[in-house]
Amino acid sequence: MPKPRPARTLALVAAAALALSACGSDYPLGDAQREAAENSTSTLSGILSGSGSSAQGPAMDAWIAGFGILHPKVQLQYSPDGSGAGRSALLAGAVDFAGSDAYLQEEEMDRAREVCGPGGALDIPAYISPIAVAFNLPGIDSLNMDAATIAGIFRGDIDSWNDPAIAAQNPGIALPDLPVTPVSRADDSGTTENFTEYLHEAAPDAWQDSPSGTWPGGLGGENAQGNAGVVSTVTRTEGAVTYADDSVIDDSMGTVNLLVGEEYVPISADGASIAVAQASRVPDRGPHDIALHLDRTTTVPGAYPLVLVSYQIYCSGYEDPNTVDLVKTFGLYVVSDEGQAASEDAAKSAPIPATLAQQARESIESISTLP
Template sequence: MKISRIGRFAAIAAVGTIALTACGSDNATGKSESDNSAASANVSGKLSGVGSSAQQAAMTQWQTDFQNANSGAEVQYSPDGSGAGRKAFLSGGANFAGSDAHLKDEEYNQAKEQCGPDGAMDIPVYVSPIAVAFNVKGVDELNLDAQTIAKIFKGEIKTWDDEAIKKLNPDAKLPSTPVTVVHRSDNSGTTENFTDYLEKASDGAWGQKASGDWPKDFAGEANKGTSGVVSTTQSTDGAITYADESAVGDLKTAKVKDGEDFVKVSADSASKAVESSKKVEGRGEHDMSLELNRTPNDGSYPIVLVSYHIVCSTYKDQKTVDLVKGFENYVVSEDGQKSAASAAKSAELPKSMQEDAKKAIDSIKTK
């Protein structure tokens, strides 16, 4: 898979509020319809999506905002996991997919069967750190590096007072409590991003390829969805898991080493890592798939996911085109991103990425 550098997204003047308008007609002024106020939107019909559970809090907010501004519109979203979302989209069972990983090459080619010769587009909509969350009685703070995280989740580190953890936390009183690894049972974009980080940042300690499926040979407690792994970790002394930071609740979260620093999980620090990432080549003009930088070495929080809405470049009728454009233009707008950040503690898309996403969405048309 070829990739090209896109560098740091330059700060640009804030774009006008992106509306929920149909965006389907010609505009003699040259100004996009989507520059109007969201309150002026006027689309109707039903839109269906399936996918990422990490997006759930943001999606709920986007659904509410969009439906409040468009009384005749309904957006349905089932947070069944990224793998299930891509599968539903590719089989024609959903208008769009929510996915914490972009389409794989074979999926990208398969999308032409449902979407026509121009295929599908991966549109970034949600940026969030993946927290390494733990529940260890008496331990409120924890420093971890990629190698140690890999050994914990492989099952090589079996107790919390292991020397590898002690070395990174010399002042902590670490108990001999057994480590219980809690991981996803379903195909998960969060798992794929987490294991991608471990593969690329652990200097071989992980020893596995990135995958949305947890390695079968590694022990641990398996649960479905973000809520499943968080719930199990909350109820188990000695447990550790990985989950979208917006969903970890009262669990403690580890600081993760980047360069010489241990970085606290936060939306702002995660956004920095996205800005230094790369764009996947060999795809359509408007596809925005990213190859994430897992070792930024600039004080960024390195375990981050970019979650996408996967949409067709063409749909069979204008009504669906208008709905998809209206909803997605709101999602990537400044208002939509701020609304999601408030609801889900996510990072806002960089302004230049918002603008590129808007151009991609505006290119959607009928077959």
């Protein structure tokens, strides 16, 4: 049987609700939500809480706004604390769902059965986005690099921007004699896990560390909290370079074109979609779990394999029937055409392929009330 939600969490949720009330508004999204509430026929109500991926943050803001218009009596709360923190919160029974840039591992699946019942938890693809390798070199908008060069930069083996390994792939570009400052994530991050998985699979000789959400110890450079933190560090540090969800990268930073096959592919939502189309389901999972294995070594033209598939992780069952209604209605909105369009507009994400979206809908529909 699932464990009851901790009293501390209930207190935090209640405090959040009281804070909204204290601000004098039942409509935290403003006049649009108030008008929608006055005209809405939706009877759905309650509090739905989530935590996790900061990469999903811009998309989640759009989903909360869109869902709030459709169901104005629902209070939807999401804290972008990082993928690892989100998974931990779900497995502690502290939130109703988690956002994560990495699917649950086997040991986490075992823990999920203690909280979510015998069916455990479900990894549902919700957000597809390329990960940018972004740098601060005034006057340079893009650079070509293979995976081994990127690995060398983040290991500290390549410590100057005019290093021959970079120069050979960028003829005609005046590279500065400037120190390279790699910036990594300080928190347990699905973005880090996807980035290190790409390096490990695409350049195994240069990056021998196993993929992990935690940055390898002993490497130089700087670190910062969340996607926003690493980007902020790079924008104020000439010569710095980081990896981050493309949604937080603006024109003030340059980005790396990845060598795929014999071509250098620029970062794009289309390139991410092409790469995800080559993915396969992770074997030996439940029928409604959609954990995906991405082919980081694909040579399909136009594919950008440094991509993350960010999941929303739900329990397969909840004790409260109203929570089941809230979770299913929100989950179906996220993977709908409307929800994916809202994410694309807000976060430069790639729409979930049609076949994958249908599988996601079927999985969400399977969520039920525990006996």
